[in-house]
Amino acid sequence: MLPELGLTVTQAAQELAIARQTLHRVLAGTAAVTPEMAARLARLCGISAHFWLDLQLAHDLWHAQRALADTLDRIPAHALPDTLKTDILACHARTL
């Protein structure tokens, strides 16, 4: 994405007001996209912060489910009334 903007990693880090290493760690995948970083990226390239965070969120969730696979099996599953479930999902859709 950065080459598309004609920016180097060093220049982009300066414009984002962060350390060059910090941006590099994000690009290398050795650090997560924090909300602060997402806000900065959104400001820089016009892509919504929600998009960047959803990427990170899916990644974190995938790892969490993997790490807790055995623990999750021992959590009993309860059934929620359909009325409440539909209300919750409706609330969720409203925030999008």
Place this chain on the structure above:
Amino acid sequence: MLPELGLTVTQAAQELAIARQTLHRVLAGTAAVTPEMAARLARLCGISAHFWLDLQLAHDLWHAQRALADTLDRIPAHALPDTLKTDILACHARTL
């Protein structure tokens, strides 16, 4: 939600295999919904972990944008080619 399941905070914490304080902190809003916690909640009540995390995500993003409002103003905004933006948004929609 918990009363709807007929669970107390203490019982729910036991079933989730976490400390009672930890669950209480989440309910009180003094701690964030981590991916691990979201996976546990999803297992317990059948509501997707993505939903819980989206709630937390919106909260974190709101705070980040507030805290960095002055800093974000100093970040120059660049224009991304429309072809790339549509590609990215298409990729994003595919993951939902």
Place this chain on the structure above:
DNA sequence: CACTCTGTCACGCGATGCGTTACATTTGGG
């Protein structure tokens, strides 16, 4: 009164994002 549940506080541990410094490698221009 005794018991349980709950809310709240403080402490320590581990993980993580970030800045800083430092060093090696690669790339492009004189």
Place this chain on the structure above:
DNA sequence: CCCAAATGTAACGCATCGCGTGACAGAGTG
């Protein structure tokens, strides 16, 4: 070819935060 900028990688310290644990006080109930 040589030098400078950019890049990749590593290590250190700091601050923050989620989590477990222990402890204490208040509310509700048998």
